[in-house]
Amino acid sequence: MTTTDTAPWTNWAGNVRATPRVVVQPTSLDELRAAVVEAARRGERVRVAGAGHSFAPLCATEGTLLDCSLLAGIETIDTETGAATIWAGTRIYDLGEPLLARGRALANQGDIDRQAIAGAVSTGTHGTGRGHGSFSSMVRAVEMMDADGALVTIDGADPARLRAASLSLGLFGALTRVTLHTVPAYKLREQSRALSFDACLDGFL
Ligand SMILES: Cc1cc2nc3c(=O)[nH]c(=O)nc-3n(C[C@H](O)[C@H](O)[C@H](O)COP(=O)(O)OP(=O)(O)OC[C@H]3O[C@@H](n4cnc5c(N)ncnc54)[C@H](O)[C@@H]3O)c2cc1C
Known part of the structure; x- marks a missing residue:
């Protein structure tokens, strides 16, 4: 398990920044449980991050940030x-x-x-x-x-x-x-063509 204390965290776009007390990267369910239980003991909020590609501040926390990569x-x-x-x-x-x-x-x-x-x-x-x-x-x-x-x-x-x-x-x-x-499993065929705005809307709807 990797833990990083008070590491700044930013999302992929760089528009959300946070300074969690700790970022925990568990390698097992036991390590994940230990991080969750410790956060609860401290009365901290826990957020979970995926790849950090959300533009909204969904993963920002000053408590425990779990990185399940x-x-x-x-x-x-x-x-x-x-x-x-x-x-x-x-x-x-x-x-x-x-x-x-x-x-x-x-x-x-x-x-x-x-x-x-x-x-x-x-x-x-x-x-x-x-x-x-x-x-x-x-x-x-x-x-x-x-x-x-x-x-x-x-x-x-x-x-x-x-x-x-x-x-x-x-x-x-x-x-x-x-x-x-x-x-x-299936195959996709890409088709590219130019359309007027109206034709595009008609075809889309
Ligand atoms: C360039 C770009 C293109 C995009 N294109 C599209 C698109 O075509 N269609 C579309 O719908 N969206 C699109 N998005 C948005 C993106 O798909 C979502 O924001 C998605 O949630 C990002 O996934 P992530 O793994 O980075 O999650 P994060 O941004 O890290 O987290 C997103 C949410 O998931 C929660 N989460 C992550 N892991 C866990 C976990 N293990 N347990 C519980 N909760 C968890 C987080 O707490 C947070 O609330 C795009 C974003 C970018 C940057």
Whole structure:
């Protein structure tokens, strides 16, 4: 586990700055639990950062900042159901090839792939196309650590809690693993053409 005391933290864009008392980068659930329990003992607020690509001050804190980058990797891909269980800190750019190797893909994504999966889920990051849902809509289950350091699994058996945990802005607990619905692998064809503004709006709507 890496801990950095009173290290300045900035988001990717540089418009949000904070000086947490400590930035903790756990390498295991036990280390994550130790950081959460210690923050609770101090009465501190805890924020969780993904890749820091949000423009809003979602991760800023003077207390404990958890950086889950090292809780990363794909745990399982179920080719029957399409469910992929992914550690929270996994970057989106690390998902494509392992999913493709199992004949699966993300249904959609935004215009960059730098985000951590938990960060993308927690803000409802979305791509384009009216027929496509956001990352939150792909969530089938989450595992998260609550403020007592307990690991909680939330799935479709409790749909209201699952919806809350799937777009929480990091306020519901520290996500540790997310299970996403994936789709059969597909190819995209890029088409570029110039349109008038009106034709563009007509085609879009
Ligand atoms: C260049 C650029 C392009 C973008 N393009 C798009 C786009 O096309 N579509 C779109 O919808 N958005 C887009 N965004 C926004 C971006 O996808 C979101 O801000 C996303 O949340 C960033 O993910 P992150 O991993 O950097 O999360 P952070 O910014 O680090 O965190 C975002 C939120 O997730 C929470 N969080 C992170 N990890 C955890 C965890 N383990 N447990 C609980 N909560 C957690 C944080 O507390 C915070 O509330 C773009 C941003 C940039 C900078």
